[in-house]
Amino acid sequence: MRFEVVQEEDAWVVRREGHELARFDDQDTALSDVADRLRGADGTAPVSLAVRYQGRSA
Numbered sequence: 001m002r003f004e005v006v007q008e009e010d011a012w013v014v015r016r017e018g019h020e021l022a023r024f025d026d027q028d029t030a031l032s033d034v035a036d037r038l039r040g041a042d043g044t045a046p047v048s049l050a051v052r053y054q055g056r057s058a
Helices: 027-039
Strands: 002-008 011-016 019-024 048-052
Touching (some): 002 027, 011 027, 019 027, 027 048
Parallel strands (some): 002 048
Antiparallel strands (some): 011 019
């Protein structure tokens, strides 16, 4: 199972396997959501988490 927390404009998007699951106003809430999902996940399957930040404009 692969989770991503992606910064987009003014939101933090939680995705699993490329599918959007939720949007939040801040990174901490998005990461807490992923933590809750992981607590309920099958402990025998491998899991990864990536965090992607929006690039800064010059």
